[in-house]
Amino acid sequence: xxxxxxxxxxxxxxxxxxxxxxxxxxxxxxxxxxxxxxxxxxxxxxxxxxxxxxxxxxxxxxxxxxxxxxxxxxxxxxxxxxxxxxxxxxxxxxxxxxxxxxxxxxxxxxxxxxxxxxxxxxxxxxxxxxxxxxxxxxxxxxxxxxxxxxxxxxxxxxxxxxxxxxxxxxxxxxxxxxxxxxxxxxxxxxxxxxxxxxxxxxxxxxxxxxxxxxxxxxxxxxxxxxxxxxxxxxxxxxxxxxxxxxxxxxxxxxxxxxxxxxxxxxxxxxxxxxxxxxxxxxxxxxxxxxxxxxxxxxxxxxxxxxxxxxxxxxxxxxxxxxxxxxxxxxxxxxxxxxxxxxxxxxxxxxxxxxxxxxxxxxxxxxxxxxxxxxxxxxxxxxxxxxxxxxxxxxxxxxxxxxxxxxxxxxxxxxxxxxxxxxxxxxxxxxxxxxxxxxxxxxxxxxxxxxxxxxxxxxx
Amino acid sequence: xxxxxxxxxxxxxxxxxxxxxxxxxxxxxxxxxxxxxxxxxxxxxxxxxxxxxxxxxxxxxxxxxxxxxxxxxxxxxxxxxxxxxxxxxxxxxxxxxxxxxxxxxxxxxxxxxxxxxxxxxxxxxxxxxxxxxxxxxxxxxxxxxxxxxxxxxxxxxxxxxxxxxxxxxxxxxxx
Numbered sequence: 001x002x003x004x005x006x007x008x009x010x011x012x013x014x015x016x017x018x019x020x021x022x023x024x025x026x027x028x029x030x031x032x033x034x035x036x037x038x039x040x041x042x043x044x045x046x047x048x049x050x051x052x053x054x055x056x057x058x059x060x061x062x063x064x065x066x067x068x069x070x071x072x073x074x075x076x077x078x079x080x081x082x083x084x085x086x087x088x089x090x091x092x093x094x095x096x097x098x099x100x101x102x103x104x105x106x107x108x109x110x111x112x113x114x115x116x117x118x119x120x121x122x123x124x125x126x127x128x129x130x131x132x133x134x135x136x137x138x139x140x141x142x143x144x145x146x147x148x149x150x151x152x153x154x155x156x157x158x159x160x161x162x163x164x165x166x167x168x169x170x171x172x173x174x175x176x177x178x179x180x181x182x183x184x185x186x187x188x189x190x191x192x193x194x195x196x197x198x199x200x201x202x203x204x205x206x207x208x209x210x211x212x213x214x215x216x217x218x219x220x221x222x223x224x225x226x227x228x229x230x231x232x233x234x235x236x237x238x239x240x241x242x243x244x245x246x247x248x249x250x251x252x253x254x255x256x257x258x259x260x261x262x263x264x265x266x267x268x269x270x271x272x273x274x275x276x277x278x279x280x281x282x283x284x285x286x287x288x289x290x291x292x293x294x295x296x297x298x299x300x301x302x303x304x305x306x307x308x309x310x311x312x313x314x315x316x317x318x319x320x321x322x323x324x325x326x327x328x329x330x331x332x333x334x335x336x337x338x339x340x341x342x343x344x345x346x347x348x349x350x351x352x353x354x355x356x357x358x359x360x361x362x363x364x365x366x367x368x369x370x371x372x373x374x375x376x377x378x379x380x381x382x383x384x385x386x387x388x389x390x391x392x393x394x395x396x397x398x399x400x401x402x403x404x405x406x407x408x409x410x411x412x413x414x415x416x417x418x419x420x421x422x423x424x425x426x427x428x429x430x431x432x433x434x435x436x437x438x439x440x441x442x443x444x445x446x447x448x449x450x451x452x453x454x455x456x457x458x459x
Numbered sequence: 460x461x462x463x464x465x466x467x468x469x470x471x472x473x474x475x476x477x478x479x480x481x482x483x484x485x486x487x488x489x490x491x492x493x494x495x496x497x498x499x500x501x502x503x504x505x506x507x508x509x510x511x512x513x514x515x516x517x518x519x520x521x522x523x524x525x526x527x528x529x530x531x532x533x534x535x536x537x538x539x540x541x542x543x544x545x546x547x548x549x550x551x552x553x554x555x556x557x558x559x560x561x562x563x564x565x566x567x568x569x570x571x572x573x574x575x576x577x578x579x580x581x582x583x584x585x586x587x588x589x590x591x592x593x594x595x596x597x598x599x600x601x602x603x604x605x606x607x608x609x610x611x612x613x614x615x616x617x618x619x620x621x622x623x624x625x626x627x628x629x630x631x632x633x634x
Contacts, residue, residue: 091511091623093519183527184511187624214546218539262539323624328527343527348536352529353507353630355543361628362551 002028008418010440013384013411020193021371026319033300033420034059037246038139038148038161040302040313041065041075043327045145045180051094051109057315057323058149063137064088064098065147066109073142075149076111076134087134091184098134107134144173145180154426164397165248165298171282171289172306176274177332181311182343185325186352192364194301194316195417197324199383200360201295201303201312203241203409205251206385211363215355223259239292239404240449241386242396243412245436250296250306251404257293257307260356261345266338270331284452285395297409299416304329309342310350320368326351383410391445392437395452399437402448415440464568467576472567475578475604478611483560486633491541494633495534500605500612505532507618507634529630530618540631551631557587558632570603575614578602582634586627594627596620600634 002024007016019025042054042065053066055078062078064087080087085102097114098107106115111134116127138153143166148158159166173179190197200207208223209216216224243249257271258264271291279287293307304311309330315323328343350357371377386406393400401408415436423429432439449455466472478498485494499505507530508522524531532540543549561583570577584596603615618634 089512090514090517093514093517095514184509184522186509186529188628189624189626190628211550214543214548217546217548218542340525340527344531347527347529347531348539352625353632355540355631358551358629358631359549365628 004028004418004421007421008414009380010411010415010418013387013407014380014382015414017371017377017379017381019417020196020368021319021377023319026316028421029300030059030316032423033417034151034316036150036152036155036420036426037300038141038150038155038158039300040298041140041147041149043145043181044073044142044147045182045332046092047073049094051096052092053088053095053098053109054092055088055090056313056325058137058151059316062086063149064134065140065149066111068110073140073147074111075137075140076107077137079134080105080107081113081132081134111136144170144178146173152426156426156430161246162248162298163246164242164244165246165250167282167397168242168250168286168289171278171286172331174281175278175290175331176270176334179329180332181327182330182339183328185313185327186347188324188326188352189317189321190324190361190364191321192361192368193319194314194322195413196364196367197312197314197322197360198297198299198301198303199410199413200364201305202247202249202297202413203243203251203295203407205239205241205253205295205404205406207360207363211359212356215349215359218355219260219262219349221259221262221264222256223253235403235405236448237455241390241401241404241406241408242398243401243409243415244398245416245433247299247413247416248297249398249409249412250294251406251409252289252292252294253404254288254292257291259293260305260308260349261342262348263341263345267342270334270338274331274333284456288452288456297413299413305350308349309346312350383407383414387411389448391441391447393447393449396447396449399441399445400447400449464570464577467567467569471576472565474609475567475576475611476565478604479562479565479580483562486558486560489544489555491544491633495537495541498611498613499534499537500614501534503532503534503537503613503615505530505537505613505616505618507531507620507630510619510623512623529620529625530634537633540633554589557585559585561585564599574606576602576604576606576611578604584632584634586632596622596627596630596632596634598622598634 007019039058047054047067050067050069053064056063063075064078065075078086078088080100082105085100087098087100104117108114113129113132137149139150141158143158239253241251258267278290297303301314309328311327311329313325328346330339330342349355386401386408390401390408506528508528562580564581566579568577581599587593598620601617604611605614
């Protein structure tokens with residue numbers, strides 16, 4: 001076991017650079033974090049029919065997700081119980097069985113071992129087939145159509161795992177017919193640690209105006225013209241940052257959900273039509289969330305840009321490489337034309353050849369690679385922006401930072417990363433459920449973000 | 460695309476090959492604006508589909524432009540990509556990458572429409588960045604070229620990249 005006690009300093013808001021490089025830290029992440037967390041698998045819309053399957057990863061473990069005859073979803077480790085060969089090599093499809101290419105063992109869509117060649121002749125009927133199905137992922141559940149799996153049966157239920165984040169996500173995941181992912185995912189590699197893009201999406205509003213300046217200039221619109229033009233409102237009035245119990249978090253910029261769309265009229269119209277639904281159901285704050293632009297991550301390795309309609313998973317491939325999987329996030333009640341229009345814009349900005357995507361990759365790789373230097377990784381990384389002005393908010397769940405350019409949700413991500421890395425099991429985490437904010441920020445930490453009436457109705 | 464058909468004359472095939480060589484040189488020289496304005500048709504559709512790994516028995520249709528694509532570009536989309544490079548603030552391209560296009564296996568047919576050619580070609584794009592970063596992208600292109608006098612314009616380009624997982628950090632290049 002690696003000593004993880006000195007990697008994260010919550011008070012100073014610094015992290016050891018080792019967390020982006022060391023193999024032993026990575027190995028413990030696979031055990032403590034990827035072995036215990038709910039991990040995104042796919043969306044229901046990707047496997048609608050019985051027999052539909054989708055192959056993915058949980059950490060580095062290959063996984064088959066399959067729709068069952070009764071409509072439920074199961075997930076299995078994609079490895080034959082005989083000699084370990086991978087049993088399914090397609091990205092997706094519809095099937096009645098998964099047949100191993102090595103000796104022809106056949107597994108049903110429910111994971112059970114259905115057929116063994118020469119079973120009588122060579123096993124003399126002594127093979128206990130009932131105990132030799134594909135290893136099933138302990139927990140599989142969906143939140144509003146987003147399917148997650150978890151290897152640890154002692155984990156809290158999915159809705160509890162998402163916790164306060166679910167309230168925020170409901171503003172769009174429970175509006176306009178609900179949300180879905182369209183298209184087959186794009187897949188790319190980045191030679192970076194998996195936490196670099198996760199932390200970037202969870203809370204980096206700071207880089208937007210510098211890293212992406214070229215693309216934003218071409219796109220124009222509210223983000224292209226606001227920054228640096230001298231006419232921007234005070235940053236404290238432009239948005240917020242939120243982090244939650246299990247490290248999920250996001251930054252939101254009010255009113256500019258559509259900002260990365262070049263011709264957003266149809267999208268804005270859909271939002272305006274559906275906005276009253278959100279406010280009626282969840283109140284004014286949820287409405288502000290709904291029309292805002294989010295950069296968000298779900299702990300540990302799933303991120304999305306609500307507004308830019310991009311949904312990503314960062315699959316770890318060792319400490320220094322990831323596979324980036326990218327879908328388009330839309331709402332079900334959008335017309336097919338609007339979905340296509342949005343998909344085109346989302347891929348144009350954050351697809352594999354995206355105008356903003358390509359800005360980020362370079363930074364993420366070198367944030368990792370510099371730590372190859374032995375002296376370099378003795379140092380720390382700093383995430384102290386906005387420290388001391390975050391806390392509980394009278395109207396909003398989680399911990400709230402008052403400025404979308406801040407590192408509240410960076411700190412929240414590493415706070416929970418640290419907790420998971422040190423915990424001996426889920427009980428060791430659950431015991432902190434009621435005290436985590438006070439333990440972290442001290443008692444009585446209050447967010448500087450005003451109430452919704454003060455923030456938006458004063459004028 | 461014509462799977463086969465009437466091969467063009469040696470002279471016309473030579474002109475097409477020279478057109479591709481010029482295109483490759485302009486890319487290498489980072490003359491993206493000149494490429495766009497002199498070699499790309501205003502009605503262009505420039506498409507790189509996202510292709511899944513599927514079993515042979517899987518009868519689902521191949522992707523169409525309605526399924527999106529890593530590129531699914533009109534002229535104005537390509538123009539936006541070029542404009543971004545022209546801002547001088549694309550940090551990933553400063554210092555600039557070295558990008559070399561090797562184009563081969565050019566097959567030129569008369570297309571169904573008069574003055575249009577149906578052309579297959581293969582590419583090997585070598586990218587070398589910063590100190591020692593290199594990637595190789597190999598695939599094929601299916602083009603419809605329009606003849607305008609002695610010149611051609613790219614009306615359609617479908618790019619088939621021969622990899623499922625793009626073994627590169629992005630594809631912010633032109634094929």
